[in-house]
Amino acid sequence: MIDENTLGAGALSRDGVSAEQALDEVRRLRADDRPTHGGRLFAYVYDPAVPGLDALTAAAHSESAHVNGLDPTAFPSLLAMENALVGAAGRVLGGGPGTTAPDVVGSVTSGGTESLILAVKAARDAHPEIGAPRIVVPSTAHAAFAKAAHYLRVALDVVPVSPDTLRPEPAAMAAAIGPDTVLVACSAPSYAHGVVDPVAEIAAVAAEAGVRCHVDACFGGWTLPYLRRLGAPVPAFDFEVPGVTSISVDLHKYAYAPKGVSVLLHRDAAGRAPQYFAYADWPGYTMINPVIASTRSGGPIAAAYATLRHLGDAGYLRLAATTRDAVTGLAEAVRAVDGLRLMVEPESTVVCFTATKGGPDLFVLVDELTARGWHTQPQLSYADLPASVHLTVTASVAPRVAEFGPDLVAAVAAARATGPVRLPAELASLVGTLTPEALTPEVVAGLAAGLGLGGDTAGPLPDRMAVVNTLLDASPPAMRERLLVEFVGLLQRPSWGSAG
Numbered sequence: 241m242i243d244e245n246t247l248g249a250g251a252l253s254r255d256g257v258s259a260e261q262a263l264d265e266v267r268r269l270r271a272d273d274r275p276t277h278g279g280r281l282f283a284y285v286y287d288p289a290v291p292g293l294d295a296l297t298a299a300a301h302s303e304s305a306h307v308n309g310l311d312p313t314a315f316p317s318l319l320a321m322e323n324a325l326v327g328a329a330g331r332v333l334g335g336g337p338g339t340t341a342p343d344v345v346g347s348v349t350s351g352g353t354e355s356l357i358l359a360v361k362a363a364r365d366a367h368p369e370i371g372a373p374r375i376v377v378p379s380t381a382h383a384a385f386a387k388a389a390h391y392l393r394v395a396l397d398v399v400p401v402s403p404d405t406l407r408p409e410p411a412a413m414a415a416a417i418g419p420d421t422v423l424v425a426c427s428a429p430s431y432a433h434g435v436v437d438p439v440a441e442i443a444a445v446a447a448e449a450g451v452r453c454h455v456d457a458c459f460g461g462w463t464l465p466y467l468r469r470l471g472a473p474v475p476a477f478d479f480e481v482p483g484v485t486s487i488s489v490d491l492h493k494y495a496y497a498p499k500g501v502s503v504l505l506h507r508d509a510a511g512r513a514p515q516y517f518a519y520a521d522w523p524g525y526t527m528i529n530p531v532i533a534s535t536r537s538g539g540p541i542a543a544a545y546a547t548l549r550h551l552g553d554a555g556y557l558r559l560a561a562t563t564r565d566a567v568t569g570l571a572e573a574v575r576a577v578d579g580l581r582l583m584v585e586p587e588s589t590v591v592c593f594t595a596t597k598g599g600p601d602l603f604v605l606v607d608e609l610t611a612r613g614w615h616t617q618p619q620l621s622y623a624d625l626p627a628s629v630h631l632t633v634t635a636s637v638a639p640r641v642a643e644f645g646p647d648l649v650a651a652v653a654a655a656r657a658t659g660p661v662r663l664p665a666e667l668a669s670l671v672g673t674l675t676p677e678a679l680t681p682e683v684v685a686g687l688a689a690g691l692g693l694g695g696d697t698a699g700p701l702p703d704r705m706a707v708v709n710t711l712l713d714a715s716p717p718a719m720r721e722r723l724l725v726e727f728v729g730l731l732q733r734p735s736w737g738s739a740g
């Protein structure tokens with residue numbers, strides 16, 4: 241029961257605070273975040289550095305924030321904007337009037353993960369006769385496919401990629417297709433390395449087997465057609481390819497819309513039909529949802545609409561050119577450093593590098609780059625792929641490229657001087673002996689404290705993450721998963737104190 245003494249906790253103030261104070265608190269909390277603008281954060285954010293775009297999208301978002309996508313007949317504005325976004329995405333990805341995919345349809349979802357879950361759901365529910373459905377993906381396919389498989393009780397058949405090309409062999413994808421396969425998927429491009437899978441070959445083997453083929457273009461799919469128009473040798477990957485049945489593309493990535501908007505396209509309405517969920521067997525309103533969410537804010541959709549209208553085709557072409565130049569410059573900077581090598585020559589908007597034999601410890605290097613104001617993304621070793629450093633490059637990086645090279649050189653020198661991380665003996669032996677099942681909350685709390693994670697006084701995360709990354713890297717995937725779930729669980733605790 242709430243009584244006088246317990247009123248006000250966490251975000252709930254006792255009597256309410258002024259609008260100025262509420263906003264000030266948000267701004268103060270934001271001060272510890274990584275910089276979303278300025279071209280020094282190479283993951284999580286997509287910044288075109290277009291003056292005035294933030295103000296435009298904030299205004300558009302607020303215009304539609306309270307509109308509910310639950311019922312398109314009540315809010316035709318949202319339906320119109322969704323249809324316009326789907327039309328744009330369909331057009332960019334090779335569909336629409338006058339193409340070989342004139343009947344493309346789609347839905348706006350909250351993000352890439354939701355789009356992929358729905359692509360898998362549509363494929364699964366198109367085959368109610370298959371009791372134990374399966375999907376085939378390359379090992380570089382986004383983790384959201386594993387999440388979809390987990391949520392939807394669909395088995396995941398993972399095909400390894402070549403350590404040289406970072407792509408799966410179409411023949412291996414074909415061999416993985418069985419009678420219970422409902423979907424074959426590939427990436428254009430993959431997140432980790434930014435490479436485009438052999439979509440035409442994979443779609444052909446899927447079509448041959450009578451199985452749907454989804455192209456995950458969530459990450460860089462919006463940019464690839466523009467890079468091609470600029471002369472890059474981008475292979476066919478969209479609806480132009482026979483056998484491609486659905487494509488996802490995130491507008492909150494390279495279409496530079498604020499977070500919360502992706503588009504899932506199907507070649508035709510029949511392909512989309514099993515994506516819907518309709519329910520009339522209760523006394524409330526009849527529910528008909530094309531996507532997972534029921535109530536949906538119009539804010540992100542309106543913001544995405546305003547972004548596309550404002551930037552236009554010419555804007556995206558210009559931004560792709562700027563991004564391409566930034567990618568070229570960053571790749572040059574990496575090539576120039578002894579001890580580093582590109583995992584693969586960049587073919588989209590990713591620069592991914594690893595250390596050569598005798599090179600610096602990558603996790604220490606990432607910390608050294610952070611100390612110099614560059615926020616890169618470490619990727620753990622996996623199967624026969626080494627640990628690497630991932631840079632998602634956006635247009636905002638271009639003016640920073642000249643500063644990156646010297647800082648990379650200095651960071652590598654500092655990482656070499658520090659030497660590789662040596663796990664404390666007790667941690668190293670723990671990793672060797674522990675199984676995921678044996679990880680009790682007490683063991684995790686002890687581990688976290690030893691690593692400087694989740695402490696109440698020093699802030700939730702240490703400045704340097706190399707030891708944590710080394711520990712994770714030394715652990716098999718199942719153990720990584722358990723450790724991360726437990727660590728993040730330690731971070732996600734309610735705050736009971738109230739500012740008043």
Ligand SMILES: Cc1ncc(COP(=O)(O)O)c(C=O)c1O
Nearest residue numbers: 351352353382384431456458459
């Ligand atoms: C290729 C690819 N697919 C799917 C996703 C998932 O997107 P989201 O984080 O919007 O759910 C990502 C995210 O980075 C991605 O790179």
